[in-house]
Structure formats: C-alpha cells, structure tokens
Amino acid sequence: MLHVAYLTKIYRGGVRANDDLSLDVGEGEVLGLLGHNGAGKTTLLSQVAGLVRPTSGTLLLAGRDPVAHPAYARQVCSVQLQSQAPLTGVSPRQAIEVLGRIRGGARQHVRQRTAALLAALDIAEWADVPGERLSGGIRRLTAFCMAVVEPGRLVMLDEPTNDVDPVRRRLLWQQVRDLADNGCAVILVTHNVAEAERSVDRVVVLDHGRTLATGTPAELRDRATAELRLELTLTPGLPPPEPPDWAGAGTLTGRRFLLPIATDHTEPAVAWALRLRAAGTITQFALHPASLEDVYVGLTSASEEAGDAALVA
C-alpha cells in the first residue's frame, strides 16, 4: 500500500528531517512510528500525503507518486494532523458528517457511521455541543472521527490520543484495530510506547530522521530478552540498597528502585530481594520482563551516546 525507499527530506535552511528512510506498510497492518520530538515523523506523513516534496528517494502510494498526483493522494489517504482541528461554531456531529460527505460518502451512510463512531468512543453526549465548548480530549477524538468517517486505504494518525483519557484511549485503539481489520493500512505516530505495544503490528523507531530499529513489538522486545527488571519498593525514609555487582545501574523514582538484571541472575535477584524484605529495607518487589518502552529508551539512549562519541571523535 505504501512503499518508501531511501527517502530524504532536507528543508530550506538545511534541516535533514528524513534521512535515507525506507519502510513499507501493507493493507490490514498498523505501523507504529515512534521517535523523539523532531525525529521526522510528521515530515514523513506530510510527504506521503503529498503536502511536502521529498528532496530525494522513492515514495509510492498504492503504486503512484503522491507528489505528482496530489488529488489521488488526498483520495487514498486520510490524515489526522497533530494540530487540533478548527471546530469553532460547529458541533462534532456536523464536523464529522461534513468530512464524510466531502470524502464522497452517501448521506445516510455518513450519518450512521458518524453516530456509530461517536457511540464507540463514548462521546455521543457532546455530539451536538459547539466546538468552542469542548475539552481538548473531545476535540481530539472528534478529529479522529473526522479522519476515519470515510477512511481512505491509508489512514495516518499523528498522536491521536494526546489529551484523551485512559478509558477513551482504549476505545480509540479498538477503532484503529477495526480500521486495519477492515483492510486499511494505518500509520500511527505516538509517543505512548506502552499503548502502541498493544495495538500495532510493527514498529519503526526513528531517530534524527533515520530508522533506528524496525520489527514487531515482540521482535524488538526480544532484543532485550537477556534482561529483566527488578522493581524494589523502598521502605519510607530508607535509601536504596547498594546493588550487587551482577545488577545494572539502578534508577530511583520516588520509592521505586528499578534495576536491570540478566535473566541468568534471576535466582540470586529473588534471593537478594527476599533478604532485603526480611531486613525491612523494602516493602515489596517484582521481577518482570523488559517492556517495549524499556527497549525504546535503551535504543535511543544508545544512539545518543554513539552520537556524542562521534562528536568527541
């Protein structure tokens, strides 16, 4: 559905926002695009939508170049932008139905789909409230509905869960999954790695415009299977214990002390934690596998260190 090969975008002024980027997204697939602020995610989406011209490389949207065929790109792509949709003077229902009609949906079908989306995201009670009286989260969910009321074959969502409460976020992820199950290709830009883990088929991690890693969430987590996390809850008022030499450097957040542990040190880790609990140093402990978020943070910090080393060299 989308084929990107060796894509580079250099903005006027010399910022290299995408650097030799290659990826593919198939029908029925949700691709999660992760990366720090300024990694080049929005730039990639803008080029796919035909809004920004690539400096070099290949971009094919259902077999055609979106920059050479912008009307075609607009028909094939549905986009929810990162910026909030202007809703002054219109209600969510009006805004969603107008978008559905603009995208060529039949009146009856658009009405039904709008009502179904509002109900599925549990925002029907705001359906007829003017936009200026809506909270940021409801506006964000309305923008999502506007993007998917008559979805194109490729749906691109730029941080769709910003400002949205946890319960409605889950409802939104279900809608994203349904889009893919109905045959859409979906690109999901998010900073919420833990949530992405549950709803994407594949992940691309961008770093300074380049692909840092790609794979299914399980494949990326496998890179860290050699590691577990030992989580100690410290007794109030007590400092963290000195980690044994087989544990990695610990991070302290409040009373939570988190240590990376190699899987072959599971037994001594549990024995150590039990001793700490018996001595009253900690109140409880847990040992769990590394999450995709741990892998993501590890990848990006390794890249930062490599960048710093390159600068020093």
Ligand SMILES: Nc1ncnc2c1ncn2[C@@H]1O[C@H](COP(=O)(O)OP(=O)(O)OP(=O)(O)O)[C@@H](O)[C@H]1O
């Ligand atoms: N129109 C533009 N002109 C010049 N530079 C730009 C332009 N748009 C983006 N950039 C720069 O290109 C780089 C990539 O920006 P982009 O918005 O694609 O990143 P992003 O990954 O979407 O970031 P965020 O997560 O903060 O939204 C940044 O350094 C940004 O400042």
